[in-house]
Amino acid sequence: MPPVTCPDIHMKSYRWIFISLALLAGIGLGLAYGWVMDPVDFFDLTPDTLRADYKSDYVLMVAEAYHVERDPDLAARQLAIFGTQTPSTIASSGLAYARANGFSDSDIALMQELVTAMQAWSRIQ
Amino acid sequence: MRRIPWWRLGAMLALLAGLGLGLVYSWIISPARVTDSEPLALRTDFKDHYRSAIAAAYAATGNLPRAEARLSLLADADPIEALNAQAQRMLASGQSFEQADQVAALASALGEGITVEFTSTPVTETTNSIVSTSTLLPDPSEIPPEITETAQPVETQATISASTPRPTQTAVPTLGAPFALTGQETVCDRNLPDGLLQVIVFDSRRRQLAGAKIIITWDGGEEEFFTGLKPELGNGYADFIMDPNTAYTVQLGAGSDIASGLTTSTCQTSDGETFFGGTKLTFQQP
Numbered sequence: 001m002p003p004v005t006c007p008d009i010h011m012k013s014y015r016w017i018f019i020s021l022a023l024l025a026g027i028g029l030g031l032a033y034g035w036v037m038d039p040v041d042f043f044d045l046t047p048d049t050l051r052a053d054y055k056s057d058y059v060l061m062v063a064e065a066y067h068v069e070r071d072p073d074l075a076a077r078q079l080a081i082f083g084t085q086t087p088s089t090i091a092s093s094g095l096a097y098a099r100a101n102g103f104s105d106s107d108i109a110l111m112q113e114l115v116t117a118m119q120a121w122s123r124i125q
Numbered sequence: 126m127r128r129i130p131w132w133r134l135g136a137m138l139a140l141l142a143g144l145g146l147g148l149v150y151s152w153i154i155s156p157a158r159v160t161d162s163e164p165l166a167l168r169t170d171f172k173d174h175y176r177s178a179i180a181a182a183y184a185a186t187g188n189l190p191r192a193e194a195r196l197s198l199l200a201d202a203d204p205i206e207a208l209n210a211q212a213q214r215m216l217a218s219g220q221s222f223e224q225a226d227q228v229a230a231l232a233s234a235l236g237e238g239i240t241v242e243f244t245s246t247p248v249t250e251t252t253n254s255i256v257s258t259s260t261l262l263p264d265p266s267e268i269p270p271e272i273t274e275t276a277q278p279v280e281t282q283a284t285i286s287a288s289t290p291r292p293t294q295t296a297v298p299t300l301g302a303p304f305a306l307t308g309q310e311t312v313c314d315r316n317l318p319d320g321l322l323q324v325i326v327f328d329s330r331r332r333q334l335a336g337a338k339i340i341i342t343w344d345g346g347e348e349e350f351f352t353g354l355k356p357e358l359g360n361g362y363a364d365f366i367m368d369p370n371t372a373y374t375v376q377l378g379a380g381s382d383i384a385s386g387l388t389t390s391t392c393q394t395s396d397g398e399t400f401f402g403g404t405k406l407t408f409q410q411p
Contacts (some may be wrong), residue, residue: 019139025143026140026146026147028143030143030150033151035157044166047174060177060182062178068184068185078181096286103170
């Protein structure tokens, strides 16, 4: 039996490193494909996942209705679909987005009115 | 044949195994979190909330183009049908009649392509041409400054699919108010099912009223049904198939007029063929 030499040991180590790197590369490729290139298609989502402009437009819808109906309970219930945040926080977020993204003055006025109403409503609750 | 070295084969297998592990982790164990979804991806009940909000906003502003733009985000195959179906679901589940009425009113407005004005004080502040990054907001200039309410056509044929427009946010009709029988006629139409009893219910403003309970009784039987379950025929429409050898009585709630002795009638086509005709009843709140 021939003696084991240093070059043999180094060669075997190099091969195992190569295999490990291949494994890591595979994992990286799999993650990139699954998270970026072809992520899972979601459906049946909740409103808190909506993009900010859709959330803001929803707040505007509630504000438009509130301007006529003057029912803060109803407005708060409509805003509550966004989950854990308070109605006034949700309305404020919508207003902030509207101001930052050039919504019309009339729309901003409506949303401001809703924010004020929701803040008052929160204090009563 | 040249053999592939074991370590090269192992590397290829490791690459494939890693790829599989990565996909399992990214698709199943920890898929990418959704933060920027669109309304069309919402769960069905949240889509209903979204439609209700659109309808409430439309009832308040009368801005039909904006309502249409918002509805398009839900990507319903037939938005009018989706709205009508939701209105029926809301009534059936005992939700607020006013909210269901707003949804049905938006469906009617879409069906007729009308833009109506609201009765409340609008926000009259004119806007400058500020361009929003959001694509869902139509130009506010689309809101007509002043629109007068248009005359409301009254449906006379139950088989016409157009429904009465409901242009303004109005007081909710009192469901308990007595209804008067304002019309009773025999219908001989070969295109309709034999013995079809059609009931059309109007509120005091001559708008078809959805969700009205109809009680039909006959010797040895009774059945209750509601208007609006066939929105394509009108929100105030309901029907029932009569047996040729039975007399029926129809009533809408306590205190309403009663239509009794309703039977099928024998009709004849121009070819001499006979068939059973039906009856059409019209009820209205005084």
